[in-house]
Amino acid sequence: xxxxxxxxxxxxxxxxxxxxxxxxxxxxxxxxxxxxxxxxxxxxxxxxxxxxxxxxxxxxxxxxxxxxxxxxxxxxxxxxxxxxxxxxxxxxxxxxxxxxxxxxxxxxxxxxxxxxxxxxxxxxxxxxxxxxxxxxxxxxxxxxxxxxxxxxxxxxxxxxxxxxxxxxxxxxxxxxxxxxxxxxxxxxxxxxxxxxxxxxxxxxxxxxxxxxxxxxxxxxxxxxxxxxxxxxxxxxxxxxxxxxxxxxxxxxxxxxxxxxxxxxxxxxxxxxxxxxxxxxxxxxxxxxxxxxxxxxxxxxxxxxxxxxxxxxxxxxxxxxxxxxxxxxxxxxxxxxxxxxxxxxxxxxxxxxxxxxxxxxxxxxxxxxxxxxxxxxxxxxxxxxxxxxxxxxxxxxxxxxxxxxxxxxxxxxxxxxxxxxxxxxxxxxxxxxxxxxxxxxxxxxxxxxxxxxxxxxxxxxxxxxxxxxxxxxxxxxxxxxxxxxxxxxxxxxxxxxxxxxxxxxxxxxxxxxxxxxxxxxxxxxxxxxxxxxxxxxxxxxxxxxxxxxxxxxxxxxxxxxxxxxxxxxxxxxxxxxxxxxxxxxxxxxxxxxxxxxxxxxxxxxxxxxxxxxxxxxxxxxxxxxxxxxxxxxxxxxxxxxxxxxxxxxxxxxxxxxxxxxxxxxxxxxxxxxxxxxxxxxxxxxxxxxxxxxxxxxxxxxxxxxxxxxxxxxxxxxxxxxxxxxxxxxxxxxxxxxxxxxxxxxxxxxxxxxxxxxxxxxxxxxxxxxxxxxxxxxxxxxxxxxxxxxxxxxxxx
Amino acid sequence: xxxxxxxxxxxxxxxxxxxxxxxxxxxxxxxxxxxxxxxxxxxxxxxxxxxxxxxxxxxxxxxxxxxxxxxxxxxxxxxxxxxxxxxxxxxxxxxxxxxxxxxxxxxxxxxxxxxxxxxxxxxxxxxxxxxxxxxxxxxxxxxxxxxxxxxxxxxxxxxxxxx
Ligand code: FES
Ligand code: FES
Numbered sequence: 001x002x003x004x005x006x007x008x009x010x011x012x013x014x015x016x017x018x019x020x021x022x023x024x025x026x027x028x029x030x031x032x033x034x035x036x037x038x039x040x041x042x043x044x045x046x047x048x049x050x051x052x053x054x055x056x057x058x059x060x061x062x063x064x065x066x067x068x069x070x071x072x073x074x075x076x077x078x079x080x081x082x083x084x085x086x087x088x089x090x091x092x093x094x095x096x097x098x099x100x101x102x103x104x105x106x107x108x109x110x111x112x113x114x115x116x117x118x119x120x121x122x123x124x125x126x127x128x129x130x131x132x133x134x135x136x137x138x139x140x141x142x143x144x145x146x147x148x149x150x151x152x153x154x155x156x157x158x159x160x161x162x163x164x165x166x167x168x169x170x171x172x173x174x175x176x177x178x179x180x181x182x183x184x185x186x187x188x189x190x191x192x193x194x195x196x197x198x199x200x201x202x203x204x205x206x207x208x209x210x211x212x213x214x215x216x217x218x219x220x221x222x223x224x225x226x227x228x229x230x231x232x233x234x235x236x237x238x239x240x241x242x243x244x245x246x247x248x249x250x251x252x253x254x255x256x257x258x259x260x261x262x263x264x265x266x267x268x269x270x271x272x273x274x275x276x277x278x279x280x281x282x283x284x285x286x287x288x289x290x291x292x293x294x295x296x297x298x299x300x301x302x303x304x305x306x307x308x309x310x311x312x313x314x315x316x317x318x319x320x321x322x323x324x325x326x327x328x329x330x331x332x333x334x335x336x337x338x339x340x341x342x343x344x345x346x347x348x349x350x351x352x353x354x355x356x357x358x359x360x361x362x363x364x365x366x367x368x369x370x371x372x373x374x375x376x377x378x379x380x381x382x383x384x385x386x387x388x389x390x391x392x393x394x395x396x397x398x399x400x401x402x403x404x405x406x407x408x409x410x411x412x413x414x415x416x417x418x419x420x421x422x423x424x425x426x427x428x429x430x431x432x433x434x435x436x437x438x439x440x441x442x443x444x445x446x447x448x449x450x451x452x453x454x455x456x457x458x459x460x461x462x463x464x465x466x467x468x469x470x471x472x473x474x475x476x477x478x479x480x481x482x483x484x485x486x487x488x489x490x491x492x493x494x495x496x497x498x499x500x501x502x503x504x505x506x507x508x509x510x511x512x513x514x515x516x517x518x519x520x521x522x523x524x525x526x527x528x529x530x531x532x533x534x535x536x537x538x539x540x541x542x543x544x545x546x547x548x549x550x551x552x553x554x555x556x557x558x559x560x561x562x563x564x565x566x567x568x569x570x571x572x573x574x575x576x577x578x579x580x581x582x583x584x585x586x587x588x589x590x591x592x593x594x595x596x597x598x599x600x601x602x603x604x605x606x607x608x609x610x611x612x613x614x615x616x617x618x619x620x621x622x623x624x625x626x627x628x629x630x631x632x633x634x635x636x637x638x639x640x641x642x643x644x645x646x647x648x649x650x651x652x653x654x655x656x657x658x659x660x661x662x663x664x665x666x667x668x669x670x671x672x673x674x675x676x677x678x679x680x681x682x683x684x685x686x687x688x689x690x691x692x693x694x695x696x697x698x699x700x701x702x703x704x705x706x707x708x709x710x711x712x713x714x715x716x717x718x719x720x721x722x723x724x725x726x727x728x729x730x731x732x733x734x735x736x737x738x739x740x741x742x743x744x745x746x747x748x749x750x751x752x753x754x755x756x757x758x759x760x761x762x763x764x765x766x767x768x769x770x771x772x773x774x775x776x777x778x779x780x781x782x783x784x785x786x787x788x789x790x791x792x793x794x795x
Numbered sequence: 796x797x798x799x800x801x802x803x804x805x806x807x808x809x810x811x812x813x814x815x816x817x818x819x820x821x822x823x824x825x826x827x828x829x830x831x832x833x834x835x836x837x838x839x840x841x842x843x844x845x846x847x848x849x850x851x852x853x854x855x856x857x858x859x860x861x862x863x864x865x866x867x868x869x870x871x872x873x874x875x876x877x878x879x880x881x882x883x884x885x886x887x888x889x890x891x892x893x894x895x896x897x898x899x900x901x902x903x904x905x906x907x908x909x910x911x912x913x914x915x916x917x918x919x920x921x922x923x924x925x926x927x928x929x930x931x932x933x934x935x936x937x938x939x940x941x942x943x944x945x946x947x948x949x950x951x952x953x954x955x956x957x958x
Binding site: 018682710 | 835
């Protein structure tokens with residue numbers, strides 16, 4: 001017993017002690033005996049034929065142990081990096097899936113593409129030798145924007161992928177949408193860009209691989225969000241290492257945001273290399289190296305049209321998007337702008353007909369994959385901008401047009417025209433809460449105060465829904481997933497009643513060690529201090545799909561809840577025996593097993609003890625031990641949502657946008673730990689604000705150079721960019737997860753870009769501005785103001 | 796060619812041999828096994844590596860090891876109370892209390908900057924804190940709880956001084 005801390009409480013985090021004292025254990029902190037250092041040689045060109053590599057000078061350089069290239073990998077018959085998701089076009093023709101070699105073969109296709117791995121005694125020696133590697137490139141023109149890539153005559157990345165189109169994908173009822181457009185009273189149109197982003201977790205990626213000849217076993221320590229998936233993909237498909245001979249460990253990981261959830265070539269190369277050189281090998285990326293090798297996010301060009309009747313009711317929504325995949329297909333690449341995007345275009349509205357076409361396109365850029373929100377921020381941005389455009393064109397208030405089209409609370413479960421069925425939600429409730437919290441009714445006063453200082457103030461709304469907690473395996477399989485999307489948990493009760501949980505999700509900032517311990521503490525009635533959560537090591541944890549898409553609590557928490565129920569069920573059997581009662585008469589409450597209607601009782605610790613010291617135990621019918629495992633495959637996505645309201649002030653002299661107020665009311669289902677949920681919301685919101693106002697990955701067309709290639713050129717949000725935010729929850733419970741949870745890790749990033757840009761457009765609307773592409777940098781706004789026809793001072 | 800560098804590290808006299816081009820962050824992490832000081836970038840932007848040199852916050856990724864000779868260096872590992880104790884510094888306590896960290900990677904640098912800020916100015920305002928954290932990037936927390944933590948930690952430091 002002792003200190004039970006359950007659902008809804010906000011204990012301080014268990015993980016904090018080590019992080020606050022500098023005792024975290026990140027991959028770059030690890031040293032292995034005899035460790036060598038590896039450096040990747042990366043292409044400086046966006047697109048080039050690889051004519052040959054002369055290793056001799058590099059090999060002769062001091063301390064060099066080996067230089068490995070794509071030719072060596074081919075000679076060792078290694079596979080290429082697998083794509084985890086295969087999509088098809090409307091006729092069922094599968095996407096074009098060119099191989100993604102772990103070290104380039106024949107051609108390089110983006111700046112940063114790996115051409116060789118140099119191993120030496122020290123990092124400095126490896127760096128020096130890498131400089132001496134003579135790589136003969138025949139440089140080709142690069143194409144970096146999707147608009148250019150699909151044009152006839154554009155540089156072609158792959159011989160068998162005409163016009164660089166990987167897949168021409170669609171979803172929805174095209175004919176119904178066309179019919180609705182014909183009878184529409186108004187059609188609003190919008191062209192927009194969803195800018196390319198770089199995830200920038202503060203810990204750069206790193207890996208160490210070690211091979212033990214005695215046992216023929218490999219260990220890979222890597223900055224991963226899903227070590228079991230890396231083990232599976234890399235062992236089974238790339239390096240041909242049996243699963244039981246490969247251990248993958250992702251210890252403390254310094255942020256992920258999606259960037260660390262893919263199987264990267266670096267991991268495969270380093271593992272292969274460790275056996276070749278018979279030494280542990282370590283590689284730690286520099287931040288700038290991360291810019292040209294971490295998977296990027298977003299990068300859409302979209303044309304959208306919304307058909308409305310005369311009252312402002314949405315009749316149909318049509319969206320055409322070109323989505324940039326970069327130079328190769330990353331692990332989930334093709335899934336993001338398709339299955340995680342188009343099904344969310346319904347948002348929280350009752351739009352009866354939706355059609356979306358997505359051309360998935362290769363370009364000479366870093367491969368694009370899931371980044372916090374992944375597909376859903378893109379969908380929300382298109383829809384919520386579109387709603388504002390329609391409102392302003394039809395002269396309807398922006399809140400009013402949303403209300404007129406919102407799915408009422410009573411209408412849940414709600415089937416959208418694009419695959420997904422929302423189980424629960426209350427968008428109107430979130431909107432009402434946010435309007436009050438943001439003090440919208442006094443906005444006019446604040447706007448006038450800004451105007452008196454010569455500033456323009458604007459208010460922006462984003463009412464959104466997301467689909468998270470990926471997903472029923474069967475459903476995902478139909479959509480092209482090549483893996484399952486369940487989660488597993490093992491609850492090990494020790495003889496003295498303490499509990500160790502082995503779980504397949506991965507904690508890299510989300511506070512799993514605390515939240516999951518709360519679930520166990522509440523359910524088993526054991527002390528919070530007596531529960532430890534183990535994750536991130538394929539030798540310790542049975543199996544798992546990892547952490548991404550806000551799935552940890554939704555799917556992993558459900559597996560944990562199920563496994564805990566099994567422990568209770570077995571405990572009841574043991575108690576029935578010890579208390580000489582029928583099993584059906586045993587109740588479990590607050591950490592005690594008792595016979596209903598009597599005062600006969602056994603504590604959880606006594607039951608655990610009896611399970612492991614089975615002297616007086618019915619061994620014929622009951623196994624000793626108290627450890628249970630569960631796998632949980634969700635029956636549906638969960639659908640968090642909410643309303644975000646941003647308030648900005650624009651300085652017309654400089655074009656600077658200042659975020660002055662930010663309010664979010666989110667429906668995340670059951671809140672296990674309000675402190676952690678609030679922290680997740682804060683972080684998510686600022687990441688979305690970053691996209692809206694500051695962050696942009698810019699490539700040079702033609703050369704394919706990444707111009708924003710370091711923290712010097714890529715503007716990350718800092719503390720003084722933000723005001724104090726107001727966040728609150730207004731939850732409806734998920735109807736199909738055991739605890740009613742919905743997920744909260746991404747909602748901030750999904751809701752905020754549209755809210756901020758809608759606010760910027762609102763601030764400038766009196767000048768005739770109808771749209772601003774992200775990021776709304778001072779330069780972009782200033783230019784817009786120079787081009788606006790109205791004199792600035794006349795306001 | 797290596798040089799000999801003698802300095803006070805977390806209260807203890809320390810002498811090392813290092814290449815003159817060694818960065819302090821590397822020296823701490825690779826030679827002295829103090830991995831609490833993190834390296835998050837290569838352009839002196841992120842602040843994950845902040846330590847105190849003679850009481851002032853510096854980015855240890857841009858400082859060469861010979862600059863330590865004769866100096867006093869404090870790293871995250873030196874913040875705990877008496878050796879072997881787990882008594883945290885008031886700023887560390889404040890970060891835990893106000894959820895000022897998530898993944899923990901920026902945290903050592905944030906703490907070192909925060910302590911220096913609080914020491915420099917007794918009555919920190921929110922604007923002071925936000926401005927003072929300009930050189931430290933956190934990708935996880937959205938800064939709000941860090942700002943709250945720093946203000947609370949500064950207040951606790953002041954109170955401790957007053958006692
Ligand atoms: S590592 Fe020193 S500022 Fe980034
Ligand atoms: S807590 Fe992760 S970077 Fe700050």
